[in-house]
Amino acid sequence: MTDAEHASTLQPFNASTSAKRYRPFSFSRIYAITINTVTELTRLKVFYVLLIFALLLIGSSIFMAQFSFQQEFQILKDVSLGAISLFTSLLAIVATARLLPQDIEDRTVYTILAKPVPRLEYVLGKISGVLLLLAISTVVMGAAFLLVLYTREQAVMHATLRQMSGAPPDQVADAMRTIRSSAFNIDIFPGIVIIYLKACLLAALTLFVSTFATSNIFTIVVMAFIYFIGHLQATARDYWLQEHSSGLVTRVFLAVVALFFPDLQAFNLVDDIVAGTAISLAVFAKTAVLGVFYTVIYTLLAAFVFYGKEL
Amino acid sequence: MTNPAVAVHGLTKIFSVPFHRQSIVAVKDLNLRIEPGEVYGLLGPNGSGKSTTLKIILGLVSPTRGRTEIFGRDSRLVQSRDAVGFLPENPYFQKFLTGKETLRFFGRLCGLRGAKLKNRVNELLDLVELSKARNRRLGTYSKGMLQRIGLAQALIHDPKLVVLDEPTAGVDPAGSRDIRDLILDLKRRGITVLLSSHLLAQAQEICDRVGILADGVLVREGHLQELIAIENQTEFVIADASDELVREIESFVNRSRAKLIERRKSTTTLERLFLEATAKNDEGVTKQK
Numbered sequence: 001m002t003d004a005e006h007a008s009t010l011q012p013f014n015a016s017t018s019a020k021r022y023r024p025f026s027f028s029r030i031y032a033i034t035i036n037t038v039t040e041l042t043r044l045k046v047f048y049v050l051l052i053f054a055l056l057l058i059g060s061s062i063f064m065a066q067f068s069f070q071q072e073f074q075i076l077k078d079v080s081l082g083a084i085s086l087f088t089s090l091l092a093i094v095a096t097a098r099l100l101p102q103d104i105e106d107r108t109v110y111t112i113l114a115k116p117v118p119r120l121e122y123v124l125g126k127i128s129g130v131l132l133l134l135a136i137s138t139v140v141m142g143a144a145f146l147l148v149l150y151t152r153e154q155a156v157m158h159a160t161l162r163q164m165s166g167a168p169p170d171q172v173a174d175a176m177r178t179i180r181s182s183a184f185n186i187d188i189f190p191g192i193v194i195i196y197l198k199a200c201l202l203a204a205l206t207l208f209v210s211t212f213a214t215s216n217i218f219t220i221v222v223m224a225f226i227y228f229i230g231h232l233q234a235t236a237r238d239y240w241l242q243e244h245s246s247g248l249v250t251r252v253f254l255a256v257v258a259l260f261f262p263d264l265q266a267f268n269l270v271d272d273i274v275a276g277t278a279i280s281l282a283v284f285a286k287t288a289v290l291g292v293f294y295t296v297i298y299t300l301l302a303a304f305v306f307y308g309k310e311l
Numbered sequence: 312m313t314n315p316a317v318a319v320h321g322l323t324k325i326f327s328v329p330f331h332r333q334s335i336v337a338v339k340d341l342n343l344r345i346e347p348g349e350v351y352g353l354l355g356p357n358g359s360g361k362s363t364t365l366k367i368i369l370g371l372v373s374p375t376r377g378r379t380e381i382f383g384r385d386s387r388l389v390q391s392r393d394a395v396g397f398l399p400e401n402p403y404f405q406k407f408l409t410g411k412e413t414l415r416f417f418g419r420l421c422g423l424r425g426a427k428l429k430n431r432v433n434e435l436l437d438l439v440e441l442s443k444a445r446n447r448r449l450g451t452y453s454k455g456m457l458q459r460i461g462l463a464q465a466l467i468h469d470p471k472l473v474v475l476d477e478p479t480a481g482v483d484p485a486g487s488r489d490i491r492d493l494i495l496d497l498k499r500r501g502i503t504v505l506l507s508s509h510l511l512a513q514a515q516e517i518c519d520r521v522g523i524l525a526d527g528v529l530v531r532e533g534h535l536q537e538l539i540a541i542e543n544q545t546e547f548v549i550a551d552a553s554d555e556l557v558r559e560i561e562s563f564v565n566r567s568r569a570k571l572i573e574r575r576k577s578t579t580t581l582e583r584l585f586l587e588a589t590a591k592n593d594e595g596v597t598k599q600k
Contacts, residue, residue, distance in 0.1 A: 114397035
């Protein structure tokens with residue numbers, strides 16, 4: 001390219017396109033990073049997890065056609081909600097573990113933070129991207145589950161109507177009510193919300209671990225430990241309190257343990273939903289607040305560590 | 312008195328090595344002052360502290376001692392980056408984005424929206440001659456194209472200072488010349504350029520002033536022409552001189568107290584030879600097609 005060619009291609013900078021002046025906190029910057037993160041994760045084809053879920057769901061519903069309808073609906077709810085919980089947890093850990101280390105390794109973090117972007121906004125944008133992806137995944141999996149449940153309910157109802165063609169209307173109506181109550185249960189919805197909040201908590205905790213981890217593998221291994229300890233810690237805590245006095249020192253120690261190993265069993269409401277036990281508003285609210293609290297705390301801790309990190 | 316574009320005062324950076332008692336001094340008591348509109352070259356071998364200095368100026372790494380300022384603002388403050396565009400060494404932008412998406416993303420981070428952002432993206436894609444590759448993912452870009460998209464993102468918010476870390480590292484001579492031309496164009500627009508390089512010939516072509524770092528210490532600094540001039544020597548370049556004229560000049564010099572050190576035919580640069588040869592070859596290929 002000669003100077004003459006350059007002179008013909010270069011246009012002077014247009015004053016009307018100059019950027020706005022700096023604002024200390026900007027939701028639009030966080031939004032830009034959020035959408036960028038969702039695009040990144042989507043193009044990494046993490047949604048293949050949803051395909052596996054759909055296959056599992058269809059496969060299990062075919063297999064369960066041999067059971068009674070009460071058993072079938074119970075197993076379907078158990079398998080589906082368990083799978084949603086497992087897949088969202090896996091997605092939360094695997095998708096988040098690579099976000100910060102990959103950006104640092106690829107040096108994309110330099111170009112982003114060399115712009116007027118505070119580190120807090122960068123961390124908030126990244127975690128918001130993961131939470132949005134988890135929300136989309138949970139909605140898609142939840143919708144697929146409800147669709148399969150509805151389809152099976154309708155199939156059972158039609159079969160029952162055919163079998164009871166000569167029965168009195170009262171008996172038929174009773175049978176239909178029994179089928180509906182076995183299939184749908186309003187507690188499915190708060191149950192799915194709690195599963196989502198558990199995944200949010202795990203994503204935020206993974207982000208925090210990744211701020212000081214040396215590799216993605218390290219983060220995933222640490223998170224696998226935390227996941228299992230988190231599911232066992234309530235039992236261990238009860239055992240400990242039986243054996244030891246519940247003095248101030250013990251309580252502080254247990255609080256510190258609970259901060260780094262959250263009680264994940266508290267987020268397991270699937271058994272109650274499958275058994276048809278109603279989830280009280282108090283239990284739902286308490287679990288939801290716990291999930292939001294942990295997510296916020298871990299995000300702030302991640303931002304704090306990342307703020308002081310040498311890049 | 313106007314603020315310098317970049318001011319570095321007594322900068323020292325020591326990296327501690329985990330699990331070892333030793334530490335590494337990357338930069339030692341560095342002082343710099345870069346005026347607005349200058350092209351300043353920070354030169355030095357690998358590991359001399361160039362990249363660390365740039366990262367501290369950009370607030371990506373914190374100094375152990377000393378401070379840095381950009382147009383009078385402490386460079387640890389995020390708002391100081393409002394005036395800066397940065398191209399890191401060997402940038403690996405997000406490969407899943409296209410050239411246009413990359414510029415739109417960085418534009419949004421700088422507060423650009425709507426038609427303003429669209430116009431700016433188009434303007435910069437034209438500037439770096441990537442308009443035709445705008446919808447291709449960066450994973451398919453060549454090294455030179457990546458450097459050019461990197462330069463475009465550095466300019467997205469119309470910065471007054473552009474910091475370039477090894478801008479031509481790994482780029483072929485033609486791509487390298489394009490980047491050099493873009494830097495000279497920035498200079499014409501009054502934009503301050505701070506670049507690090509170990510490619511001395513290229514720095515010589517574009518820099519007003521240079522500083523040479525060795526083991527984290529600034530060992531030389533000044534205007535390029537002053538630094539490289541040899542005080543007691545003078546060069547003439549004469550076209551179409553006959554043998555007789557050359558002999559006369561030589562005998563004149565010999566009669567004086569001066570000493571003729573060297574007489575040689577002028578040569579072209581290897582870069583120019585390469586560019587001419589590859590340009591002719593390209594034309595040939597096009598004609599054959």
